[in-house]
Amino acid sequence: MIQLRKEHDKCQQGKPTQLGIMLEITAPAAPVVAATQHKTKSLVFVVDRSGSMAGNRLEVVLNTIAETLPRLHPEDYIAVVSFDDQAIVNVALNQVKNHNMAEVIKSVRNINAGGSTNLEAGYRLGLEQAKAAPEGIETTIILLSDGQANQGNVDPVALGQLATQATEHLVITTTMGIGGGYDENILSAMAEGGNGNHIAAIKQGEALDGLQAEIDGLLLKTMLDVHFDITIGPDFSGKKADIVAGRRMKKWKKSHGHVSTLLGDLAGGEQRNVVFDLTLDGHDMAEPGLKQGVKVDWEYIDATTGKKVSNSETFEVELVPADKWIEPERDADIVGELKMVRMQKIYDDAQELFMQGKHDEANALLEAAGKDLQDFMANNFLSDRTSLRMRSNRDLFMQSAMEPDLNLKMKMLKEEKLRMMRDRRNFRDKDGN
16 A cells, blocks of 8 residues: 655745655555465575584574575575685575475585685675576575675675676675674675665574564565656746655656656565655746646555556645745654655764764764654654654664664664665564564
8 A cells, every 4th residue: 555645735936845755655464375466586595604603603594594495486586605715506596396495405404614704705606696597587685694704805895886786687685794793894885785685683683583584575575566656747847856765766767857766575564654855946937826746656566466556646736926935834754754864874974983983973973863853753743653663763873872882883883774775674673663
């Protein structure tokens, strides 16, 4: 289900006016039986088997992968790659129906730890497996590591660029850092470049919970290929008219006054508030009054029924003469969502201050952001949905400010920034979205 909301409905004549719109999306709950519409997926696990993974860390990862395999659809593709100082293919990419699953599970459980960490080699071999997927099928690489890459290319920028290049071939990269010793700069750069998620599994149990949540998100999708077209009305499409997305999109094609964008898929029961920041610019010759303001079209496939769902909504905006302009009353939920989007930069600013040794300034910046969100919640009437999301973001800022261990703090900041960018629910939150 998708509902459209607008921040306000006015534009000042002769001056560009900001207008936020929000699409509240709630994916249907995943059915107990298999969904009618299945979107074939390809999944490649790239597992660090270096010496530091020995014991419980590797065991948790391998057990979770083994338990995932029976949940895959017969048409899906699966591969497993592992690496230490060298990378090997443990399970070559093939459709589930063509695998001997007993042998696949045996191969996974027989992965042993030992050696150093050539993350680049493991990732490149994972990319080679991903390339074997048929054209048009999206592959998700899930890379799991607990250490510092010490062989091959260890430059976060280069590895992030490699992940970015892979997205052109429908390959998404999600990363998980396990424990407190992994390189958050490399793993977060790869996830950001690869349009995936980054999970900081620092505490015991987070690797299992985080990996299961990630796999659930991949396997239990009930809204497929969610697509939006946004068009600013002709009376408001002056030279300064613009449309900016509040969150990272999988595809984004913009022309003047119009955007066509793909959000992607949503898991059963998942909620997203997708905001767009529009600039309306009334033409000089346009007459004041109510005009066609913004048209929003959307469509997706409901995987629970197999049917395509589409809708279109247009709302009017009043062009107000400059001498009669009064600031409009704004929708607090949309203002709050835009506030959270703009706060993404605070994580970058805080990390830069920490790297410069200005710890007190960085902590103060994070704490101030948390208090800003707290004050906004206290002074505005918000929906339960927005309140939950804002409270979660407030807690992330405050927890980051209070964490005494700089190593853990930096890892938290990297994970939190990517989660905010992609509007992802924190898997640690058992109640709410």
